[in-house]
Amino acid sequence: MKILSLLCGTDSFQKQFEAIRPNLYRVAYSWSHNAALADDLVQEALVKALKNSGQLRDPALFNGWVFSILANCWRDHFRQHREMDDIDEIEDHLCATQTTPEDDHSLSQVISRVRAAVAKLPIGQRQVLTLVDLEGFPYIEVASILAIPIGTVMSRLSRARQELKILLNELAPQHTAHVSHLRRVI
């Protein structure tokens, strides 16, 4: 039976993995806002999923199952790096927070503003928000992926959206009062 499963069982499974990869990456990126880390997390989650593919009984639950692995990988990453501060990252952050014309310009863009606002949310709220909004998971599935009660999912989502509204207003480009007008001199 093992030989038969080896011969014909894994092809459709691999296609599912290929198909879900961009979705995983999008969510991982929205959690970390770091492309390299997001890629690492997705890679790790897919390797773990491949290794434990035998544990998935119902193929219909595939998406939720893979996302829960991603959430675990994200949690593990936090545990491992809890007491570490990368000096380079701090310097990058300091450089990034200094206001330059390029930063001002990018901040005025909607995408950058929204990403910056999402990045400022507490991680629990960020996870719930992105799983619901980006992947369209029902609340019950988000609760299962993150291993939290459904009530917590609802309250975190509500708080996240409230917070986001405030943050987006804060990050919106301010129109200065001192606008220099051209004057006709002749």
Add this chain to the structure above:
Amino acid sequence: MTTSQRISDELLNSFIDNELESDEKSELLNAIRHDDTLKERVCELRGLKEMIQHAYREPPSCIAPPLKKSAHWKNSCIQNITRLAACLLLLMLGWWSGWIMSAKSHLANNPREMSVFQAAQSNNVAEKPNNFIVNVSSSNPARLKTALDETENLLEANKRAAQPFKVEIVANGGGVNLLRSDVSPFAKRIAMMRIKYPNFDYIACKVSINKLQKNGVIVHLLPHTGVVTSAAGEINKRLIQGWDYVRI
């Protein structure tokens, strides 16, 4: 308290995320129709949701580090190899069972041939001895001795083999000295070996003999020494015939 104030954010979130039952949904839709503040709150939440979807539609891509990629490649490679091995195993099983079944069914129809088949099977179990060609091309006496030692070992080891077999020494270059009656330090030993092992032959290369003769050397070979036009040709011929080749 207005309708908008009575309706919680959680409920509105559930509404825009399509989490409400149809009764609750129609009740809320009715409330939204009559309350502009509520309508505004819903619009704001929907706008927020769309903004987030827009912001992450195309996240910046990352070139995966080579180590991770290789790990992934390795993983898929291992899986492919396992699958290939499973295929081969299945093919071999099929071929073997097909062969056995056809042989059995054929023999079942011809009972007289059954004993012959069984005998052939039992003979196949015993390993068929190989023929050996030993090549020596150096005049170094140590090498010449080794060639004879190896040949004798092979003859002894296969002495009790069921099938007849042969061991041949092919001497070329300086190795021809082994078979020259006036030069060879092992002439007596070779003569003894020839008596003891009838399946032992020794051959000298004509090309090498001609070279010696060109240099003014008169070549006298040991009795019963065979001569071939080329040692390389002889070795090649034997290899094609399935002999094992030993180079000293």
